[in-house]
Amino acid sequence: MLAAHETATQATPTMVDLSLADSTQRRRVSGPGLRAFLAIADQWKLGEEERRTLLGRPGRSTYHGWAAKARAGQDLSLQLDTLLRLSAVLGIHKALVILFPRAGDGVAWLRTPNRGLLFGGQAPLDLLLSGTQDGLLAVRRHLDAWRGGTFTAPIPGYDDALPPLTDDDIVYL
Structure with missing residues (x-):
């Protein structure tokens, strides 16, 4: 039952975190997020065009301005779309580090x-570079499912080397 001063919307928890819609929050996470992205892009050996594609295809001068501000620790406030793309790349990187311990x-x-x-025979990077948020999120979901053990089929060349679990592998505490 709701108190007299509550409304139905106050009683229902929010399912989507809208904090990044706030410009102060975007400014707080934009610089660190872009610096992390640049380091990951270096590890993945991505060229400028590939980096810009992952970020939603900003203009060259815009991209270089963002990178310069981020590296210098200056204030930077990226659009929500760009921050979502950064988040997807960071999640993909995290999953790859967990799934593939060898550098x-x-x-x-x-x-x-x-x-x-x-992937249909293409490299996962090709899907990332399709330019869509959906491509980024699909790869992230794929890796998260793999990491979480929810695949229904083995990953060719990787999972076939692992023996299936038996009852003896399960430990009850």
Whole structure:
């Protein structure tokens, strides 16, 4: 039952975090997020055009202005679309580091053609570079599912080397 001063919308929890819609929050996370993106892009050996595509295709001067401000620690406030793209790249990077503990294996996976249904024989990086937010989020969801163990089929060349779990592998505490 709601108190006299409450409304139905106050009683219902928000399902979407809208904090990044606030310009102060965007300014707070934009510089650190872009610096992390630039470091990841270096690790992935991405060229300028690929970096700009992942960020939503800002103009060259805009991209270089953002990068200069981020590296100098100056105030920067990116658009929500760009921040969502940064978040997806950071999530992809995190999943790759978890799934591929050996340095370079995650980047190799990104660049290797993949027979999985999502990729249709193309490299995951090709889907990332489609220019859409959906491409970024699809790869992130794919890696999160893999990381979480919710795949229904093995990953060719990687999972086939792992023996299936048995009842003896389960430990009850």
